[in-house]
Amino acid sequence: MNVPVSNMTRISGNGVGNALELRGVGKSFGALAALADINMVVKPGERRAVLGSNGAGKTTLFNCITGDFLATAGTIRFFGEDISAFPAYERIRRGLRRTYQISLLFTALSVLDNVYLACNGVSRGRFSFRRPQRNDAVTESAETLVNMVHLDSVRNTLVSDLSYGQQRQLEIAMALSGAPRFILFDEPAAGLSPAERRELIDILTNLPGHVGYIIIEHDMDVALRVSDSVTMMHNGRIFKEGKPAEIEDDPEVQALYLGGENHG
Amino acid sequence: MASIDTHADGLTSQSWVERIPAHYYFIAIALISMPVFAGDFILFQIFGWTFILGVISLSLMFLAGYGGMVSLAQMTIAGLAGYMVAIFGNSAIDTISQGWPWYVAIPLALLIAVLFGTIVGWLAVRTDGIYTIMITLAIASAFFYFTRQNYVIFNGYSGFNGVLPPQLFGIDWRHPVAFYYLTLFWAVAAYCSVVYISRAPFGLALQGVRDNARRMAALGYNVTAHRVAAYAFAALLAGIGGILLTWQSGQISPGTAGIGPAIDILVIAVIGGLRHPVGPFIGAFIYVLLKTFAVDVLLSLGLAGERFQLLIGLGFLIIVFWSPDGLLGLWERFRSSRSRDPLTGRNGGGREL
Secondary structure: OOOHHHOOOOOOOOOOOOOEEEEEEEEEEOOEEEEEEEEEEEOOOOEEEEEOOOOOOHHHHHHHHHOOOOOOEEEEEEOOEEOOOOOHHHHHHOOEEEOOOOOOOOOOOEHHHHHHHHHHHOOHHHHOOOOOOOOOHHHHHHHHHHHHOOOHHHOOOEHHHOOHHHHHHHHHHHHOOOOOOEEEEEOOOOOOOHHHHHHHHHHHHOOOOOOEEEEEOOOHHHHHHOOOEEEEEEOOEEEEEEOHHHHHHOHHHHHHHHOOOOOO | OOOOOOOOOOOOOOOHHHHOOHHHHHHHHHHHOHHHHOOHHHHHHHHHHHHHHHHHHHHHHHHHHHHOOOOOOHHHHHHHHHHHHHHHOOOOOOOOOOOOOHHHHHHHHHHHHHHHHHHHHHHHOOOOHHHHHHHHHHHHHHHHHHHHHOOOOOOHHHOEEOOOOOOHHHOOOOOHHHHHHHHHHHHHHHHHHHHHHHOOHHHHHHHHHHHOHHHHHOOOOOHHHHHHHHHHHHHHHHHHHHHHHHHHHOEEOHHHHOHHHHHHHHHHHHHHOOOOOOHHHHHHHHHHHHHHHHHHHHHHOOOOHHHHHHHHHHHHHHHHHHOOOHHHHHHHHHHHHHHEOOOOOOEOOOOOO
């Protein structure tokens, strides 16, 4: 577990088919349809950007995929397995990860403890009443991740004392814990300084090839640089799919999003 | 809160003997040598009772402090364990008591207490906050009325008397000195196990569940299972406390696990403080002192002796009003105000509890 992100041995489930396959996924909150008829196929290792204005349903889509709440219609397959009815923790244990738009961190715990919790959640020692020994595999992988996102200097600092940018880095480290097969990044670059953005792009582009992701990003520079394909969403539906260059040049997209008042 | 810093600088070269802070040794020597300078009443009634109530309160502190779940059923679980020892072991009610040897009766009693605690947890974790308190209070009052009305198993209103500890190693464990060491041992064992587990993966995950259950689920944790497991462990602590409590008074009856005692356990934990496992023991000590001596103080002031509950209630109000973290919180505030630089107003590094 020295290099957790490239460790393929712990991958569970049968790794056949598409990384993610959504068929007719919908989510209604009472009369409000936040998502309707979402069909989406993401191949293993594919990096996809999801764009769309506020309220387009991007984060709702993430919540349905990870099981933060259940979709009200359609099926979600993860590497061929129907996970539509699985609780969130079962999906995570199969190699799905996510970050949150508004950091959901354990502010009363240290940086290392946060990453340790993330690594331990997908290990067998979740219920262990024994403290980790020296050279414990989970502890070591947590330390590796902390170093990877350049938080080693603050590893024992409480998360509540971190800067905003550092908290975003920590979110990413937690999403990389265990052996992720697919990651959902919810606006990871929001509020970062230009230098921190460059670091983020480095981390994303240097992920092992088999790890695919979907990234929600308002910053087109970041979104288009780190993705192979783009999905545009509007009013809870998929509006357009294509290569980054195609989407950028599409007149409809430009009218709706890139040149529109919704930008940013 | 650095739980896993096994490589932290400066610690690796020390042995575990050096790593234990000096004041722990001071307290340990004071507690061990207590029988030299304390009388039987102090040992049995003050310290014995403090340790027992401390252990039962500690089970609540574990749930509330680390898990964010306030259970009023901990005294009920303790009472159930006490009843089971009376029923499976020996008591004066030999028509019900089975008279099984202690090595059968005690583990069986603890097992039933843990099973019951697990069921309570399984019911209670579906709820949050005030509703957890209500559901566990409902269980506590149901148990109280059930034991009072059931004569076949629980011997109804009068319960069981003559429930005595076994004569293990030829020692009379109800002798004040022996009982003092017996309760001290279990108090220390319970305290250490809670401190240890709080930094083990299970305890760390429990604190994560307390702070953000949704995020924990998104990290692969089965939040419900973690909460129920916490109830099971807390039930083991409460069960140990309950058996010791039954041995101390030599009897168990519905009133032992009534609604009043259930709330007293919460009061003890809150007075002491829910942030650290030492809190319940401090709270229990104050509760026992008040309950034992307030009557005399009140009588000497010309007031009715029964008013000692008023003193406890006033103390509770004052502490909750001034410091939601109990006496531990007051102590923390006092220390951080002493270490504050009078010029800059900055903290000079108060030690974390």
